[in-house]
Amino acid sequence: MARIGLSQVTKRFGGTEAVSGLDLDIADGEFVVVVGPSGCGKSTLLRLVAGLEDVSSGDVRIDGQVVNDLPPPERGIAMVFQSYALYPHMTVRKNMAFGLSQAKLRREEIDRRVRASATRLRIEDLLDRKPKSLSGGQRQRVAIGRAIVREPKLFLFDEPLSNLDAALRVEMRMEIAKLRRDLNATVLYVTHDQTEAMTLADRIVILNQGRVEQVGEPLELYRRPRNIFVAGFIGTPAINLLPCTLGSGAEGTVIVLPGDRTMPLPETLRACFGAGEVPSRITLGWRPEAVNLRGGTGGRKDAITLGVEVETVEHLGAETFVHARLDQRTIVTATAGANFQAQPGQRVAFELPLNRCHVFDGEGATLHHPSSGEEG
Amino acid sequence: MTQAAMTGAVRKTPAASRLTRQRARAAWLFLAPSLLVLILVAAWPLLRTFAYGFTDANLADPGAAAFIGFENYRFLLTDPLWWRSVWNTVFFTVVAVSLEMVIGTIIALALNAAVPWRGGLRAAVLIPWVIPTVVAAQMWGWMYHDIHGVLNEILVGLGLIEAKLAWTADPDLAIWAVIFTDVWKTTPFVALLVLAGLQMVPRDILEAAKMDGVSGFKLFFGVILPLIRSAVLVAALFRILDSLRIFDVIYVLTGNNERTMSMSVYARQQLVDFQDVGFGSAATSLLFGIVALVSVVYLMLGRLELMRED
Numbered sequence: 075m076a077r078i079g080l081s082q083v084t085k086r087f088g089g090t091e092a093v094s095g096l097d098l099d100i101a102d103g104e105f106v107v108v109v110g111p112s113g114c115g116k117s118t119l120l121r122l123v124a125g126l127e128d129v130s131s132g133d134v135r136i137d138g139q140v141v142n143d144l145p146p147p148e149r150g151i152a153m154v155f156q157s158y159a160l161y162p163h164m165t166v167r168k169n170m171a172f173g174l175s176q177a178k179l180r181r182e183e184i185d186r187r188v189r190a191s192a193t194r195l196r197i198e199d200l201l202d203r204k205p206k207s208l209s210g211g212q213r214q215r216v217a218i219g220r221a222i223v224r225e226p227k228l229f230l231f232d233e234p235l236s237n238l239d240a241a242l243r244v245e246m247r248m249e250i251a252k253l254r255r256d257l258n259a260t261v262l263y264v265t266h267d268q269t270e271a272m273t274l275a276d277r278i279v280i281l282n283q284g285r286v287e288q289v290g291e292p293l294e295l296y297r298r299p300r301n302i303f304v305a306g307f308i309g310t311p312a313i314n315l316l317p318c319t320l321g322s323g324a325e326g327t328v329i330v331l332p333g334d335r336t337m338p339l340p341e342t343l344r345a346c347f348g349a350g351e352v353p354s355r356i357t358l359g360w361r362p363e364a365v366n367l368r369g370g371t372g373g374r375k376d377a378i379t380l381g382v383e384v385e386t387v388e389h390l391g392a393e394t395f396v397h398a399r400l401d402q403r404t405i406v407t408a409t410a411g412a413n414f415q416a417q418p419g420q421r422v423a424f425e426l427p428l429n430r431c432h433v434f435d436g437e438g439a440t441l442h443h444p445s446s447g448e449e450g
Numbered sequence: 451m452t453q454a455a456m457t458g459a460v461r462k463t464p465a466a467s468r469l470t471r472q473r474a475r476a477a478w479l480f481l482a483p484s485l486l487v488l489i490l491v492a493a494w495p496l497l498r499t500f501a502y503g504f505t506d507a508n509l510a511d512p513g514a515a516a517f518i519g520f521e522n523y524r525f526l527l528t529d530p531l532w533w534r535s536v537w538n539t540v541f542f543t544v545v546a547v548s549l550e551m552v553i554g555t556i557i558a559l560a561l562n563a564a565v566p567w568r569g570g571l572r573a574a575v576l577i578p579w580v581i582p583t584v585v586a587a588q589m590w591g592w593m594y595h596d597i598h599g600v601l602n603e604i605l606v607g608l609g610l611i612e613a614k615l616a617w618t619a620d621p622d623l624a625i626w627a628v629i630f631t632d633v634w635k636t637t638p639f640v641a642l643l644v645l646a647g648l649q650m651v652p653r654d655i656l657e658a659a660k661m662d663g664v665s666g667f668k669l670f671f672g673v674i675l676p677l678i679r680s681a682v683l684v685a686a687l688f689r690i691l692d693s694l695r696i697f698d699v700i701y702v703l704t705g706n707n708e709r710t711m712s713m714s715v716y717a718r719q720q721l722v723d724f725q726d727v728g729f730g731s732a733a734t735s736l737l738f739g740i741v742a743l744v745s746v747v748y749l750m751l752g753r754l755e756l757m758r759e760d
Contacts, residue, residue: 124661146663147660147661147663148663153658155654157654158654161655163676163677173663176664176668177663
């Protein structure tokens with residue numbers, strides 16, 4: 075187990091900054107997942123901690139010691155690669171033992187460790203097979219086994235499940251969660267899959283263009299995103315975002331919704347701006363599960379009701395996603411019950427309750443999010 | 451199964467086989483031109499050579515040849531000069547190919563590393579391979595020249611040798627002069643093939659090895675070499691076959707010198723200088739047999755090795 079500290083870590087490749095001035099502290103035994111769109115620098119971040127890349131500036135600390143100049147094997151780290159990176163010419167046993175024999179461990183100790191982790195991962199029967207004859211899931215287990223035998227202070231996972239099919243991915247995800255509880259290890263895990271992030275992490279780091287957008291517990295990121303990027307990145311289907319403009323009309327401040335629909339600024343929204351000046355552009359956001367479907371168009375006072383045209387209806391069994399068009403550029407998604415039926419082209423009304431609305435300013439920073447009891 | 455369905459299933463078979471026959475016919479049609487060319491330029495001359503090997507044909511009048519059975523082969527196998535040339539060829543092959551493989555692999559590893567000017571270096575390394583062998587051999591012949599050669603000039607100038615050496619004429623030095631020239635000329639070919647193999651090695655595996663703390667010789671022999679094995683084996687096979695047939699470098703540098711004479715040089719001498727088409731053909735046929743045998747054995751060993759891997 076180890077504490078990891080990154081301070082002002084920057085990595086440049088030529089003229090481009092893959093990671094810019096990144097600060098992050100990982101506590102002993104914590105499971106931290108780094109997510110972000112492709113090219114956001116998450117893999118680079120992992121490789122910097124591993125020592126496969128050198129930092130351009132800043133410090134990487136493990137247990138308080140700066141390890142910038144320490145080669146990978148001396149950092150006490152094990153890494154699981156996306157492609158598994160098993161040695162194809164070696165048996166599973168040799169794959170797991172190779173690093174240990176390099177570290178000059180005694181034979182019996184190597185044997186003991188290999189057998190222990192093989193048992194833990196249920197790959198005892200595969201020890202004398204070559205990687206070529208293993209399935210994707212088995213290779214993944216071997217790759218994890220190779221990391222475990224080293225008894226590292228820190229595990230690094232680089233998108234370990236992305237080469238597996240959906241069913242296996244769920245199984246391995248639970249396995250990693252269990253493994254982590256058993257080993258009580260510090261883990262830094264990179265993925266582009268937010269489900270993995272939400273289910274595995276103690277804390278999630280959202281990375282975008284080499285910078286941290288937000289660090290927090292999974293539900294905190296979901297409920298209280300710090301900005302529009304985090305709100306849009308976490309959650310499937312994605313949050314509905316309606317860019318609006320504010321102006322003044324005869325009855326005071328008015329809000330112009332997409333589709334040029336103008337209405338007086340509701341008092342609930344007005345309160346978000348506090349005593350300060352009312353911005354000219356804001357974005358309103360509702361999670362799909364916050365959107366209610368209405369048969370008629372009669373609007374409630376504490377909600378914005380939008381007339382929309384159904385585009386597609388996705389029945390997932392337990393629930394139904396309804397994607398409907400508000401105007402040329404805007405699609406709004408609502409979560410409906412399992413038995414919801416609608417035809418494409420049908421007009422329906424979406425009711426957006428104001429007490430479940432996220433409000434972002436013109437730059438995308440959060441002005442207001444629903445109090446946690448109401449979001450869900 | 452109903453009657454109708456069964457007849458349907460039975461009827462399907464001839465239709466499928468008609469399609470198969472059509473495909474086979476089309477395949478033969480496409481293959482025909484190249485087969486014809488191969489028969490004309492490879493199979494026919496080869497058969498003629500085999501046939502001449504059993505006659506006493508003479509270059510002046512090959513038509514007036516008489517069948518003499520295995521007489522040529524009997525004489526060939528008792529000729530000390532033939533055995534000398536076999537030994538020369540084997541010695542040359544073993545030494546030259548070993549050197550080429552080792553040096554070529556080292557160059558490939560260097561080129562594969564992220565060195566500055568990599569593109570230019572790769573091109574530069576290939577230059578010896580691009581020069582026609584006869585030109586290269588002649589060039590080295592001049593450099594090896596005992597009186598005017600630059601090699602002697604440099605070595606004497608540096609004080610490494612006392613007197614100028616006859617590199618290509620000295621019985622003990624000539625074979626080494628030949629080997630050195632061949633290594634200089636064909637190492638780039640080996641380097642290129644091994645480099646292609648090295649570039650196929652997944653970066654993740656090298657990084658996993660790095661995390662495992664594996665480096666240096668252990669990294670090369672434990673991880674990299676097994677991964678590029680097939681590229682290395684192919685490069686070695688090509689070089690072995692070429693070396694067993696070696697002619698141009700040796701002939702240009704040392705002519706018919708007994709101490710460097712290869713099997714090909716021997717056959718040429720019999721066939722052209724001594725005008726003995728029958729005997730020369732017999733020597734050529736035997737050379738062909740040896741090369742064929744070596745490649746078949748080599749490929750079979752390689753396949754066995756691969757099967758053992760699985």
